[in-house]
Amino acid sequence: MSTTTPVLPATTAEVTARLLRGATDGVVPPGAVRDVRLTADWAGPVATPLADEDAVQAACGIMHVHGRAGGKPLPLGVDYAATTAGVLGALGVCAVLLARHRGHGLSEVRTSAAQGALLALSQYLAAATAPADSTEGPYGAEPAGRGGATLVSAEGTAFEIETLDPDAWREFWQRLGVPARLAGRGWGAFQRRFANAVCALPEELRTTARATPLRSLREAAAVCGVSLVPLTDDPVPGPAVEPVRLTPGPPYVPVVTPVRTSAVLPLAGVRVVESTRRVQGPLAGHVLRLLGAEVIGVEPPGGDPMRGLPPLAGGCSVRHSALNSGKRVVEADPRTAAGHAAVRELVADADVFLHNWAPGRAGRLGLDAEDLWRVRPGLVHAGASGFGDACPPGQTPIGTDYLAQARSGLAAALRPAGENPAPSLMTLTDVLGGLLCAHAVVAGLLLGALRGHGVRAESSLLSAAGLVPRPAVRRRARSPLETPVRTADGYLCLGGRIRADLPLLARITGPGTPDPRALATRFGHRTTGQWLERFGLAGAAATEVRTDLGTLPDDPGFRDAVDPAPPGGYATVRSPWTFS
Secondary structure (H helix, E strand, O other): OEEOOOOOOHHHHHHHHHHHHHHHOOOOOHHHHHOOEEEEEOOOOOOOOOOOHHHHHHHHOHHHHHHHHHOOOOOOOOOHHHHHHHHHHHHHHHHHHHHHHOOOOOOEEEEEHHHHHHHHOHHHHHHHOOOOOOOOOOOOOOOOOOOOOOEEOOOOOEEEEEOOOHHHHHHHHHHOOOOHHHHHHHHHHHHHHHHHOOOOOOHHHHHHHHOOOHHHHHHHHHHHOOEEEEOOOOOOOOOOOOOOEEEEEEEOOOOOOOOOOOOOOOOOOOEEEEEOOOOHHHHHHHHHHHOOOEEEEEEOOOOOHHHHOOOEEOOEEHHHHHHHOOOEEEEOOOOOHHHHHHHHHHHOOOOEEEEOOOOOHHHHOOOOHHHHHOOOOOOEEEEEEOOOOOOOOOOOOOOOHHHHHHHHOHHHHHOOOOOOOOOOOOOHHHHHHHHHHHHHHHHHHHHHHHHOEEEEEEEEHHHHHOOOOOOOOOOOOOOOOOOOEEOOOOEEEEOHHHHHOHHHHHHHHOOOOOOHHHHHHHHHHOOHHHHHHHHHHOOOOEEEOOOOHHHHHHOHHHOOOEEOOOOOOOOEEOOOOEEO
16 A cells, blocks of 8 residues: 555554554455555645644534533544544555456545544534424424533442433433432433433432442442443553454355446445444445445334434434435344345345344344355355453443443543543544444455455444554643634634744734743634634644534535535535545
């Protein structure tokens, strides 16, 4: 793999190289990998100057979504956008290698950290640009307020709980002495935190948790079937988990059908059958579709319940559509004989079967890899789980984003020392997990095509979280200049070099003591635009912090990365790759 830009983010290069080693070592000749030209930088098609991770997070809106729970924009504190670009880079290279094997004349792929950030925000962008009269639906109005979901026990231990069952939620709090009506009032905010990155729980629930020992909290959770995960101060709490596991199946005789298409899409001609829900699995199918695959989504009779989550456009949740538009839908219940037969019939003509079911469910349904290889030899059977086999038997929590952040140590890495560790309510591992699952699929297709056997491709939210680099110990508390500074009309993110050059910063902001706290207070005297002009004249880097995702489609700097909302619709993020 060759790279052609001097500003390749270091994290992007490291993540790409790591994933490519796992996908191609011993499978693809090294010369073939080097023949694929990867260009990855910070900005890609975004015309706004972006020179580092903080600038990307600020301009694209990650700081805004991550900071919603606290009421102001906040950097993640890890190289998240650069990590997503690393997965996109490896996925793009593997897709080109597969396309070349099938006779497609591709040789180059381009992507960027900004495109990774925008893809991560696609559901939030859809909600922000949905029709103004669409905020009502069967799940209620859009919630307001602020607050996170992390709770603290009587001993001061921060912890996360998770359940997808409102009855289990209500029973858990009732066992702690909370009246049923009050417990039920917190359920809506708790569930909608996935969609809105805010969890405005009633204060009585937090007070009850703070009055209860951790042991009693664990006991109540175990009885009710609620997962409880204490948060660790260690950003790297355990051994590294391999990002992807590819297991060869029985051999078969592959038939290479040359690609006959003028479209520059590497997965043209590949058919994917997916049975997924929420974010991780649907995003994987969405990404494969962007690469040119035909994706058939299997939904329960009556459709995916997530279709009703407001805001709506065209009678369907825009958040659901952001990850599922363009997929052909077949309704079937694989628990029934007819539904099971329907899924097997679809798989008989597919190249990939993709699911994010709970561990063991595929086997219980008779739709595990061994079952489906009998129907379709050479199939890539891709399972995207929460924790894989990293947890002891019987101790695997519910496989959702925030528990993966907690268990992996990512929640500790996001917050500086002196603050309780807490996951971001932006669905970080769901997005990375979906991208990693899509990479596992394409790596499995490549392995199967070159070696002549089916492939079981496994990935997880936990393994995706492990891709994000973080220090061995939590970083120090932030300087006032390391978070967005408040201007007269918004926020400004200062570049790393200017933050370190306090004398220059003092000259830009005016006379006074070059002390970080004093300097930060000066920004309130001018507008963001005025400060950007002053920084530009001084040759110093600063980025306006986006505080409204709805402004992205109208920003001239993003016109080649984001498509505006059509009448009655919502804005969409363009494919994060360009192939040639």
